[in-house]
Amino acid sequence: DGGITQSPKYLFRKEGQNVTLSCEQNLNHDAMYWYRQDPGQGLRLIYYSQIVNDFQKGDIAEGYSVSREKKESFPLTVTSAQKNPTAFYLCASSSIRGGSNQPQHFGDGTRLSIL
């Protein structure tokens, strides 16, 4: 079945540590996105990529980094510079054909907590 796989489902970070969240899709989508979801808040865009080897900052990119070396993969690194990393992280993908009317397909998220 086509879809988006995020791993791990739960992740714990120690002070000063960088952690990497994995996101893989087999939908052949060009565009991929990372969102952060906090309780009682709407999703906020961290980074997005519309083509391999290119990505753009979203609204809250500080303290995060990404790479897009393959079409299928868009890993997110939460660096030690992100002082409040505890949140639910969602990866999504979409086709760019047809413009902005394409739905985003989401993975089932990674919940990151501080030790």
Add this chain to the structure above:
Amino acid sequence: KNQVEQSPQSLIILEGKNCTLQCNYTVSPFSNLRWYKQDTGRGPVSLTIMTFSENTKSNGRYTATLDADTKQSSLHITASQLSDSASYICVVSAGSQAGTALIFGKGTTLSVSS
């Protein structure tokens, strides 16, 4: 400032009853409006996408309406089931490029009880 406001914040209904969720937006330029369903601990799943010219769209027991003049949308759920218990998120697209200018509401949490 682009904003999407949803009401109510939470709702409890009995199984089999109907309900309507509201979404008001101030987003410009408007491209489309989406409704997503998010089960606890899962990612959102798309229910409907409506462009400016569409004023109603159905997906099974879910029917979304859009009034672009008043900038309001509603999601009507018919004959609710226990599996409808979830958060329902209204999202407005402000851009012409896929996914780069989505404004997310905070969601309405629906609980369906037996």
